[in-house]
Amino acid sequence: MTEAMAAAPLSRAELEVALRAIGAERYHNRHPFHRRLHGGDCSKSEVKAWALNRYFYQAMIPVKDAAILGSMPDPALRREWRRRIADHDGSAAGEGGIARWLALTDALGLDRDLVVSTRGILPGTRFAVEAYVAFCRTRPLLEAIAASLTELFSPALIGERVAGMLAHYDFVDAGALAYFAARPPQAAEDSAFALAYVLDHARTSEAQQAALAALRFKTDVLWAQLDALWLAYVDGRVPPGAWRPEP
Amino acid sequence: MTEAMAAAPLSRAELEVALRAIGAERYHNRHPFHRRLHGGDCSKSEVKAWALNRYFYQAMIPVKDAAILGSMPDPALRREWRRRIADHDGSAAGEGGIARWLALTDALGLDRDLVVSTRGILPGTRFAVEAYVAFCRTRPLLEAIAASLTELFSPALIGERVAGMLAHYDFVDAGALAYFAARPPQAAEDSAFALAYVLDHARTSEAQQAALAALRFKTDVLWAQLDALWLAYVDGRVPPGAWRPEP
Numbered sequence: 001m002t003e004a005m006a007a008a009p010l011s012r013a014e015l016e017v018a019l020r021a022i023g024a025e026r027y028h029n030r031h032p033f034h035r036r037l038h039g040g041d042c043s044k045s046e047v048k049a050w051a052l053n054r055y056f057y058q059a060m061i062p063v064k065d066a067a068i069l070g071s072m073p074d075p076a077l078r079r080e081w082r083r084r085i086a087d088h089d090g091s092a093a094g095e096g097g098i099a100r101w102l103a104l105t106d107a108l109g110l111d112r113d114l115v116v117s118t119r120g121i122l123p124g125t126r127f128a129v130e131a132y133v134a135f136c137r138t139r140p141l142l143e144a145i146a147a148s149l150t151e152l153f154s155p156a157l158i159g160e161r162v163a164g165m166l167a168h169y170d171f172v173d174a175g176a177l178a179y180f181a182a183r184p185p186q187a188a189e190d191s192a193f194a195l196a197y198v199l200d201h202a203r204t205s206e207a208q209q210a211a212l213a214a215l216r217f218k219t220d221v222l223w224a225q226l227d228a229l230w231l232a233y234v235d236g237r238v239p240p241g242a243w244r245p246e247p
Numbered sequence: 248m249t250e251a252m253a254a255a256p257l258s259r260a261e262l263e264v265a266l267r268a269i270g271a272e273r274y275h276n277r278h279p280f281h282r283r284l285h286g287g288d289c290s291k292s293e294v295k296a297w298a299l300n301r302y303f304y305q306a307m308i309p310v311k312d313a314a315i316l317g318s319m320p321d322p323a324l325r326r327e328w329r330r331r332i333a334d335h336d337g338s339a340a341g342e343g344g345i346a347r348w349l350a351l352t353d354a355l356g357l358d359r360d361l362v363v364s365t366r367g368i369l370p371g372t373r374f375a376v377e378a379y380v381a382f383c384r385t386r387p388l389l390e391a392i393a394a395s396l397t398e399l400f401s402p403a404l405i406g407e408r409v410a411g412m413l414a415h416y417d418f419v420d421a422g423a424l425a426y427f428a429a430r431p432p433q434a435a436e437d438s439a440f441a442l443a444y445v446l447d448h449a450r451t452s453e454a455q456q457a458a459l460a461a462l463r464f465k466t467d468v469l470w471a472q473l474d475a476l477w478l479a480y481v482d483g484r485v486p487p488g489a490w491r492p493e494p
Contacts, residue, residue, distance in 0.1 A: 026487040123467035124474060127374035134381060216488065220370035223486050224475070227371060231478045239470050240273040241463065 009205045016199060018212055019146075023153040026219035029160070033226040033234070038160050040168025045245035047169065048108045049233040051101075052243055053125040053225065056118045058101045060129050062088040064136040068144045080193055087186050100179035107176035120243030124228025132221045139214065146198050146211035147218040151191035155184040256452045263446060265459055266393075270400040273466035276407070280473040280481070285407050287415025292492035294416065295355045296480040298348075299490055300372040300472065303365045305348045305426075307376050309335040311383040315391045327440055334433050347426035354423035367490030371475025379468045386461065393445050393458035394465040398438035402431040 010018060028034060036042050037050065062085045069085070072078045090096025105115045114120055136144040158180045165172050174181070202208045232238045233245070257265060275281060283289050284297065309332045316332070319325045337343025352362045361367055383391040405427045412419050421428070449455045479485045480492070 032484070123375070123471040124371055127378040127468075127471060128370070130381070131374040131377055134377070219487070221374075224370045224374060227475065227478050227484070227486060228471070230484070231474050231482075235478075235482065237279070237474070237477070239474060240466070 007205055009203060010208055012199045015202060015208055015211075016195065018208075019149055019195070019198070019215055020152065022212065022215050022219060023150070026216065026223065027150060027153045027157070028219065028222040028226055029153065029157040031223055031226040031230075033230050034157070034161075036234070038164030038168075040164065042169075043245075044108070044169075044171055046229075046233050047171070048105075048110055048245065049243065050229055051105045051108055052110055052115055053121045053229055055101055055105060055115050056121050056125055057129050057225065058088070058098055059116075059118070060133055062098075064133045064144075067133065067137040068141070071141050071144070084186075084190060087182075097179060097182065100182060103178055104172070104176050107172060114243070122228045122232055122242050123239060124232075125225050128221045128224040128228070132218065135214075135217060140210070142198065142201050142207060143210050143214035145194050146202075146214040148194050149191060149198065149215050150218050150222060151187040152195060154187045154191075158184050158187075254452055256450060257455055259446045262449060262455055262458075263442065265455075266396055266442070266445070266462055267399065269459065269462050269466060270397070273463065273470065274397060274400045274404070275466065275469040275473055276400065276404040278470055278473040278477075280477050281404070281408075283481070285411030285415075287411065289416075290492075291355070291416075291418055293476075293480050294418070295352075295357055295492065296490065297476055298352045298355055299357055299362055300368045300476055302348055302352060302362050303368050303372055304376050304472065305335070305345055306363075306365070307380055308344075311380045311391075314380065314384040315388070318388050318391070331433075331437060334429075344426060344429065347429060350425055351419070351423050354419060361490070369475045369479055369489050370486060371479075372472050375468045375471040375475070379465065382461075382464060387457070389445065389448050389454060390457050390461035392441050393449075393461040395441050396438060396445065396462050397465050397469060398434040399442060401434045401438075405431050405434075 033050070037047065042050070065081060065084045065088075069078055069081050072081060086096070088097040090099060093099075102112060102115065106112060118126070132147070135147060139147075162177050162180045165177060166174065198211050202211045232242060238244050280297070284294065289297070312328065312331045312335075316325055316328050319328060333343070335344040337346060340346075349359060349362065353359060365373070379394070382394060386394075409424050409427045412424060413421065445458050449458045479489060485491050
């Protein structure tokens with residue numbers, strides 16, 4: 001047992017501070033790939049590689065949310081969480097977050113069948129995203145909800161992204177970035193609910209440490225995706241079988 | 248259904264050729280980190296980072312073999328496969344492949360508690376290795392056995408590694424590399440059995456394609472670990488929370 005686990009539980013306010021500190025230290029807004037993307041230093045091929053790989057993350061979000069839904073015993077909780085799945089899947093073909101992500105990959109000139117097949121993504125992307133889904137399938141509900149708290153930090157990142165990409169890249173416009181216009185209010189609502197849930201339910205020191213570890217794990221999932229992208233497409237070390245930009 | 252899946256099954260000899268071709272194209276002996284490691288171009292810190300991260304892979308091998316054992320209905324098959332677990336775990340403390348790996352990390356001056364805790368490993372290592380364990384837990388037995396066939400290619404790699412490391416690094420000796428002295432005959436025996444199993448049991452085109460895909464997946468698992476290592480310790484982009492060499 002670590003010292004932290006043996007200690008008295010944090011207050012609600014202290015736990016919130018500790019959760020937000022993980023964002024400040026480890027959220028992927030600090031990754032050099034994002035600085036490069038938002039600052040206009042990415043080639044079009046790098047932007048395509050990012051959108052292609054990140055599609056798999058987007059596509060698996062409702063799968064992980066369905067896993068979480070399946071471990072919620074309370075209808076009120078499920079009604080709240082179900083909205084996340086609707087946000088991504090929409091209510092008809094062509095609606096929802098995944099469809100909006102495909103508008104981005106379309107605008108970048110990526111073949112839609114290739115994108116949806118996920119054949120060309122990096123193994124590092126696949127392993128990280130699947131680790132997140134497996135985590136939400138197998139860990140206690142509190143930890144799965146705590147892992148979603150990276151959304152506390154996403155509205156600021158998305159604001160910076162949209163402004164930066166529109167200013168710097170002539171191959172994307174507001175239509176291509178529609179996903180990001182829709183996301184911040186959803187993320188703010190989702191993360192306010194999830195934060196309240198974690199603060200209410202992580203009462204023991206052990207539960208609090210588990211919630212903090214879950215959020216740290218999730219920052220690893222996001223960071224590792226950008227690490228894989230950087231090595232393959234900025235450093236040019238594309239692994240066997242992954243998508244290669246036209247020379 | 249792809250064309251390959253609709254086609255007639257490969258002959259035994261053709262399937263073996265196709266499996267070996269995956270090794271020739273995608274096995275991690277071709278990764279630049281291995282060329283660097285064996286050619287004497289790694290710093291001691293890079294060798295330490297490699298041994299620290301690879302410990303997690305070594306430690307999880309008997310876990311994945313236990314998962315495979317648990318999906319084998321036949322005592323004769325289980326007797327054969329059980330030997331793999333004994334090879335890694337030994338028959339007493341201090342014996343077996345994992346203990347020999349710890350002799351390497353000891354020789355490199357890594358703290359044994361840090362190594363065994365796996366606290367300092369890269370998220371990319373963790374996600375790749377856990378993907379392999381999950382694959383062997385959830386996929387049909389034929390695919391789990393096919394994924395083990397990277398061992399067909401390991402004796403040559405290990406031979407090159409031991410010669411290269413002894414020639415180039417004064418901080419390792421034959422004792423530190425005892426793991427690699429023991430491995431090639433085990434790997435040759437294990438992979439001969441696994442190859443015969445796959446050739447005997449992959450009779451339909453669909454089963455053969457699944458076996459080939461499983462081996463491709465496994466080469467991704469190995470390659471992704473070296474990709475993560477390269478970005479963190481050759482390029483110097485260590486992700487948050489991972490082990491950092493002393494400056």
